Amino acid sequence: MRSRTQALWLLHLTVFLWGFTGIFGKLIQQGTLHLVYTRTIIAALGLALAAWWMGRSLSWRTPKLGIYLLTGLIITGHWITFYGAIKISTASIAAACLSTSTVFTALLEPIWFKRRVLAYEVVLGLIVIAALLLIFGLETDYRMGIAVGVLSALLSAWFNIINAVLVRHDDPVRISFYEIASVAVALGIGLLVAGDLPPPLWDLPTSDIVYHLLLGLACTSFPFVTGILVMRKLSPFTVMLTVNLEPVYTILIALLIWGEEERMRTGSYLGIALILICLFVNGWFQRRRDAAELAEPDPLAHG
Secondary structure, eight states, X not given: OOSHHHHHHHHHHHHHHXXXXXXXXXXXXXXXXXXXXXXXXXXXHHHHHHHHHHTOOOOSOOTTHXXXXXXXXXXXHHHHHHHHHHHHSOHHHHHHHGGGHHHHHHHHHHHHHTOOOOHHHHHHHHHHHHHHHHHHHHOGGGHHHHXXXXXXXXXXXXXXXXXXXXXXXXXXXXXXXXXXXXXXHHHHHHHHXXXXXXXXXXXXXXXXXXXXXXXXXXIIIHHHHHHHHGGGTSOHHHHHHHTTHHHHHHHHHHHHHXXXXXXXXXXXXXXXXXXXXXXXXXXXXXXXXXXXXXXXXXXXXXX
């Protein structure tokens, strides 16, 4: 991946695949914890096979291993709250709540990257909050689902910023493997202690097997690696703002599958439109910043 444009195309493909995670989360008949556990087992195996095929090392001998494992715990919380929000509301509501990750990223990224807060990021973040409040005020039957979804967005912003730092020093495949494996281990221990381990994949209904394989491989293993990889060219804020397209894809697909069951009020779609506007405005600002950086003279060129 040599340019920012290539990174943006790859990011949009990644987000499109993520748009199906909420769909499969609703289609799969398992409960939230069993769903996340099975998903991560499949995803970790998929990453191990991909690493072997690409000749990538998964050696645990790295000083960052502890950070990978701790980040995996944050991801565990993100996935549990995301699928929990789906189960207690709708796929559309849970996906729409992920838009608030933009706000959390705008607040957290300057701390991690030791840069000044950019005014336009704060303004765009506030607009996203306003859009979410609009949705929250209209979708009164799903307020608990919205609250859980917003918590999921906070955790999503947190681990994506950490990964933006980690990818500067290690291979994204190895980072992804250990983070997802730690989710599987943490959930596996918890379910084992509770005496509630799910049945093996082959004992599930055929539809669940197919949906789990698609969720674990096409929507987790591949996009998880690419979602980290693009951060070598893109800022975490740009990544998180682009991820706001995920609810758009999820909502459109959910409407096609479930129709009226997933339909929201008209004002809620206005809120989603505001989020999309923020996405394009951010892209415009990013292009201006990139052009300004390229136009700056190299102080060493005239030495």
